[in-house]
Amino acid sequence: MKSTLYISLTGAAILSLLLPGCSAFRTSTTDVSPENLEHYRAEYDASDMRKITNSVVNKILFSPFLNQQPSPPVMTIAGVENRTREYVDTKNLTDRMRTQLLQSGKVQFVNSARRNDLLKEQGYQAAHADPNTMATLGQQMGAKYMLTGSLTQMTQKTGKQVRLSKQKLNYYKLTIEITDLTSSLIVWTTEEEFARQESTPLIGW
Numbered sequence: 001m002k003s004t005l006y007i008s009l010t011g012a013a014i015l016s017l018l019l020p021g022c023s024a025f026r027t028s029t030t031d032v033s034p035e036n037l038e039h040y041r042a043e044y045d046a047s048d049m050r051k052i053t054n055s056v057v058n059k060i061l062f063s064p065f066l067n068q069q070p071s072p073p074v075m076t077i078a079g080v081e082n083r084t085r086e087y088v089d090t091k092n093l094t095d096r097m098r099t100q101l102l103q104s105g106k107v108q109f110v111n112s113a114r115r116n117d118l119l120k121e122q123g124y125q126a127a128h129a130d131p132n133t134m135a136t137l138g139q140q141m142g143a144k145y146m147l148t149g150s151l152t153q154m155t156q157k158t159g160k161q162v163r164l165s166k167q168k169l170n171y172y173k174l175t176i177e178i179t180d181l182t183s184s185l186i187v188w189t190t191e192e193e194f195a196r197q198e199s200t201p202l203i204g205w
Contacts, residue, residue, distance in 0.1 A: 080094055081151070153170060156171075174192040
């Protein structure tokens with residue numbers, strides 16, 4: 001009888017502790033500022049994307065190449081090659097650089113990614129629009145420079161020795177180049193690199 005009573009009281013005590021804390025088992029969301037993103041793993045993440053694009057844009061804006069231009073140069077973006085072992089949305093990276101450069105007023109970009117859509121719209125206007133308002137054919141601006149790049153990765157991991165945690169180190173390097181489309185000469189280039197180490201306990205949640 002005492003044993004049954006003890007079990008009942010223990011169960012009731014545990015239940016009384018769990019009921020008020022049921023919210024701990026519910027999904028919750030919290031707004032996080034993009035300026036204060038944390039790293040959870042050693043892999044490339046949104047915080048890295050923001051940091052390296054900010055740095056590259058600042059280097060372009062204060063480069064002798066740009067400051068010696070008589071007027072804002074017209075560029076096109078061919079993209080950044082992903083040479084890592086991970087899925088990386090490199091268009092997100094170049095889109096952010098393009099936005100910041102455009103907002104500076106010091107660089108212009110042709111919309112090469114939407115070239116087919118532009119041609120369709122011009123064809124429609126040529127057939128149906130008022131000649132006084134239609135876009136004039138053959139007046140698109142040609143880019144003088146092309147922005148390209150690559151993102152590479154090297155990874156190191158601890159061996160299979162007996163240890164309390166697994167260690168992994170990821171090194172990344174972003175290379176950005178600006179090429180003169182007339183001469184094919186690289187007129188400007190820069191590199192951004194960073195590394196992060198991850199420690200994962202072998203025993204834990």
